[in-house]
Amino acid sequence: xxxxxxxQRLLDTLAKKRVDRPPVICTGxxxxxxxxxxxxxxxxxxxxxxxEAGRMAELAGDIHSETGFENIGIPFCMTVEAExxxxxxxxxxxxxxxxxxxxxxxxxxxxxxxxIPSMLQSGRISEVAGAAERLGRLHPDQPLIGSLxxxxxxxxxxxxxxxxxxxxxxxxxxxxxxLEYVSNFLIAFAHxxxxxxxxxxxxxxxxxxxxxxxxxxxxxxxxxxxxxxxxGIHAAxxxxxxxxxxxxxxxxxxxxxxxADAISTDAFVNLKLLKQEYPQLTTMGxxxxxxxxxxxxxxxxxxxxxxxxxxxxxxxxxxxLSTATTIAAIRAMTDTVKEA
Amino acid sequence: MMLKSKESFFIDLSDAVVDMDEERTVTAANxxxxxxxxxxxxxxxxxxxxMARAGQLFEEEEYFIPELLMCSDAMYxxxxxxxxxxKQVGESRGTIVIGVIEGDTHDIGKNxxxxxxxxxxFKVIDLGRDVPPQRFVDxxxxxxxxxxxxSTLMTTTMDGMGTxxxxxxxxxxxxxxxxMVGGGPISPGFAKRIGADGYAVNAAEAxxxxxxxxxxx
Numbered sequence: 001x002x003x004x005x006x007x008q009r010l011l012d013t014l015a016k017k018r019v020d021r022p023p024v025i026c027t028g029x030x031x032x033x034x035x036x037x038x039x040x041x042x043x044x045x046x047x048x049x050x051x052e053a054g055r056m057a058e059l060a061g062d063i064h065s066e067t068g069f070e071n072i073g074i075p076f077c078m079t080v081e082a083e084x085x086x087x088x089x090x091x092x093x094x095x096x097x098x099x100x101x102x103x104x105x106x107x108x109x110x111x112x113x114x115x116i117p118s119m120l121q122s123g124r125i126s127e128v129a130g131a132a133e134r135l136g137r138l139h140p141d142q143p144l145i146g147s148l149x150x151x152x153x154x155x156x157x158x159x160x161x162x163x164x165x166x167x168x169x170x171x172x173x174x175x176x177x178x179l180e181y182v183s184n185f186l187i188a189f190a191h192x193x194x195x196x197x198x199x200x201x202x203x204x205x206x207x208x209x210x211x212x213x214x215x216x217x218x219x220x221x222x223x224x225x226x227x228x229x230x231x232g233i234h235a236a237x238x239x240x241x242x243x244x245x246x247x248x249x250x251x252x253x254x255x256x257x258x259x260a261d262a263i264s265t266d267a268f269v270n271l272k273l274l275k276q277e278y279p280q281l282t283t284m285g286x287x288x289x290x291x292x293x294x295x296x297x298x299x300x301x302x303x304x305x306x307x308x309x310x311x312x313x314x315x316x317x318x319x320x321l322s323t324a325t326t327i328a329a330i331r332a333m334t335d336t337v338k339e340a
Numbered sequence: 341m342m343l344k345s346k347e348s349f350f351i352d353l354s355d356a357v358v359d360m361d362e363e364r365t366v367t368a369a370n371x372x373x374x375x376x377x378x379x380x381x382x383x384x385x386x387x388x389x390x391m392a393r394a395g396q397l398f399e400e401e402e403y404f405i406p407e408l409l410m411c412s413d414a415m416y417x418x419x420x421x422x423x424x425x426x427k428q429v430g431e432s433r434g435t436i437v438i439g440v441i442e443g444d445t446h447d448i449g450k451n452x453x454x455x456x457x458x459x460x461x462f463k464v465i466d467l468g469r470d471v472p473p474q475r476f477v478d479x480x481x482x483x484x485x486x487x488x489x490x491s492t493l494m495t496t497t498m499d500g501m502g503t504x505x506x507x508x509x510x511x512x513x514x515x516x517x518x519x520m521v522g523g524g525p526i527s528p529g530f531a532k533r534i535g536a537d538g539y540a541v542n543a544a545e546a547x548x549x550x551x552x553x554x555x556x557x
Contacts, residue, residue, distance in 0.1 A: 096443050099470070162451060165406040166413065169360075206493075211524075214404030246524065250401055290525070319525075324499075 005141040006070035007199055013313055014200065014239040014261040014282060022308060024315040024337035026063075028073025029147025030204035031243065031264075031320055034059060036095050037327045038066045047091045050077055050098060053130030060135055064142065066327050068334030071143045072135045075128050078149040078204065081189065082157035084123035085182070086114075095323045105159045108167045108174040113181050116188050125189060129196040136197030143200055145241075146193035150205020151183045151225035152213075158182065161207065168217055179225045187232030194236040201233050202241040203260075210250030218251040223258060230259040241284060245319065256281060267291075267318035272310040284314035287333055293322040297332035304336040349377050350385040353418060357390025358397070360410035362417040369421035379425035387418045388459040395456060395544030405452070408543070412455045432463045434486035434554040437479050439467030441490055441504075443497035449523055450491040452543040457489070460547040473503040480508075480517050486554050489546070490536075491523040498525060502534035509535075518553040522546060 003020075004012070010023045026033045039045045042062040049059040060074050077098040079089045090101040105111050119125075128146075136144050149157070155178050156164045168175050190201050207213075208222035230240045239261035247268045248255065255263055256278045264284035265271060271283045287303055307315050315337045349372040356364035365387075372382045394411035397403040403411070436457050440450045450469070457464045465483055467475060480488050488508075490501045501521050508514040520538035521531050531539035538553050540546035 099443075162409060166409045169406050169410060210404075212405045214401070214407070217404065217406060250404075 007141055007143040010071065010143040010314070011199065011239070014241075016282060021340050022311075022313055022315050022337060023070050023143075024068070024334045025071040025143070025145070026067070026069040026073055026317055026321070027071070027145045027147055027202035027204075027241065027243070027264075028060070028075060029149065029202060030078050030206060031202075031317055032073060032076040032147070033063045033067050033069060033317075033321055033325075033330065034076040034323070035063075035321060035325045035327070035330075036323050037325070038062050039094060041066065041327070046076060046094055047098070050075065050091055051124060051127060053127045053134065056127060056131035057134040057138070060131065061138060064139065067330040068338070069330070070334070071145050072139055073145045073147060073202075074131050074135070075124070075147060078147075078153065078206075079157070080124050080128060081149045081154045081186065084119050084125060084189075085154070085158045085185065087157055097320075097323070100157045103156075103158060103160045107163050108155075108159050108171050108178045111159060111174075111178050111181070116185050119185060120188055120192055125192060129192050132193055132196035132198055144198050146190065146196075146198035146201050148186055148190055148193075148201055148203045148229070150203045150208055150222075150242075151179055151186060151229055152208035152222055153205045154186060155179055155182045156207045165212070168213070168221060175221070179221060180228075183225045183228045183232070186229050190229070190233045191236050194233070194238050198238060200239045200241060200261075202243065202264075203229065204243045204245075206245045209244065209246035210248055210252075211246045213251075215250050215254065219254055219257075222251075223254050227257075227259045234259070241314075243284075252277075262314055264314075264316060265318070271307070271312050275311070282313045284316050285312060286318035287315065289317050289319045289321050289325070292317060292329050292333065293325045295326050295329045297328055300329050300332040301336045304333045305340070308337060308340045344375060346377055346381070349375060349382065350389065353382060353386025354390035354393060357387055357411050357414045357418065358393050360407060360414055362414045365414040365418040366421055369418040373422070373425055379422040383419065383422050383426075387415045387422070391415050391456065391459045392544070395542075395547075399542060399544055408452055412452070415455070415459065431461075433461040433551065435463045435465065435483055436487045436489050436550060437465045437467065437476055437483065437485045438489040439471035439476060439491070440469040441492045441497050441500035442470055442472045443492075443500065449493065449543070453489060453491065453522065453540075453546045456543040456547045457550060460551065462487075462550060473500050473507055476504050477507045477511060477513075481511070481513055485517060487518045487520060487550055489550070490519065490521045492526070493524045498530065501526075501536065505535045520546070520549055520553060 044059040049055040079098045086104040088102040092098040241262040242260035243264040262282040262284045267288040352368040518537040538549040540549045
């Protein structure tokens with residue numbers, strides 16, 4: 001039997017200490033494993049589990065025990081933040097994740113700044129926090145990862161995203177003000193999660209990609225505000241993982257500038273080469289979610305073996321999982337890492 | 341005699357679009373009209389040229405989405421000035437039904453592709469984002485569209501693209517309507533697997549593919 005608890009193994013990995021083998025995790029949020037297969041087996045279903053602490057905790061526990069991922073991850077969507085900030089949410093169905101139905105503001109110039117402490121009392125924040133408290137008690141050996149939508153994506157969920165992207169150039173002062181506001185809110189939300197027992201925070205920011213922003217704006221906005229949020233979370237004493245979507249090619253030199261304790265990437269990125277180029281990075285990823293959905297356990301297992309052999313520090317899916325992914329496919333991934 | 345050649349008006353329009361300058365585009369459009377430049381030529385050789393150059397800069401990774409969106413704003417501002425002066429509407433190269441597949445609300449890429457289709461001379465029916473597969477098929481049938489263009493940014497919604505192809509086949513209208521797909525997680529291999537007719541890696545490429553599909557390359 002391994003001497004390290006999954007929680008210690010992840011924390012040691014993030015602290016760059018030597019461990020027996022990489023942890024295999026799925027963070028929740030954008031990368032959640034609330035697949036239909038798990039829900040139909042356990043009867044704890046979405047969308048209900050988005051709304052109530054008890055149900056959220058039950059489903060998070062089911063996901064952990066059925067898939068073999070060595071963590072607990074909540075919530076199961078990227079809309080908790082936008083809902084609290086005031087945008088309209090479509091909560092989706094069993095198989096379809098929640099999304100923004102309508103952004104609250106048409107322009108960064110029109111954003112009304114609200115009081116952050118009072119926002120923390122609204123929306124689903126107390127339910128997510130309540131779920132974290134329960135899960136921390138029930139699974140003391142597992143790392144509890146609180147997932148956060150990144151500042152750029154959250155801002156693009158508050159302001160019409162087409163307008164928002166243009167205003168990053170046209171209305172720089174207002175855009176920066178909105179991102180300051182959003183970042184401060186995200187830090188406060190993350191602190192609530194840490195106070196409720198989160199071991200680590202994972203930030204997914206799918207709008208903050210090189211393909212969308214380009215290198216200049218990635219540096220001006222994404223690096224600045226991701227780091228602001230990361231620093232704010234570090235102040236609460238927990239490590240921060242950041243997932244970068246897309247090819248990353250256009251912004252690769254900016255990645256080491258992030259203050260994150262681990263960088264997770266999409267399947268396009270060759271993590272082995274990224275590690276060679278920037279040995280200081282703790283890498284996480286990046287098993288193709290298309291491969292996982294295709295459901296061939298043998299291929300999943302082979303690809304996972306390669307990631308372990310390449311000394312990727314944390315093994316994880318490369319992006320959001322399809323809800324049609326099977327438990328068997330995920331088991332092929334988690335078992336392979338554990339047997340390594 | 342014109343003080344300025346027609347070409348220099350086209351260059352002014354094109355440059356203003358590339359420079360993302362709405363005001364300058366409007367000024368250049370008005371100047372062209374006052375000098376007697378044909379509105380259709382000003383759109384094709386001025387504004388569209390500017391968008392094509394912007395698309396090129398995008399391919400070369402000089403421009404990214406925010407820049408391209410601002411170019412298109414400038415292009416539309418110029419279009420608003422020039423459109424009322426069109427003598428006759430240029431012949432459309434075909435009708436395209438475009439939208440983001442159900443379950444996905446990311447429409448930045450789709451909007452770029454729509455703009456490039458429009459400047460490329462297509463009539464475009466934009467169904468927006470989060471569109472159920474059946475609506476693509478119904479709209480294409482009603483509008484006698486030549487092409488259905490599908491986009492998604494999420495791996496979780498890719499299956500809906502295959503559903504559209506299947507629905508077209510089941511409705512026995514697959515032959516008349518070409519299907520093209522694109523978006524972050526989509527690969528040429530995936531396009532082939534679901535039976536799509538075309539794949540484009542970005543907005544500039546999408547116009548070329550569409551022209552090929554309607555036999556107008």
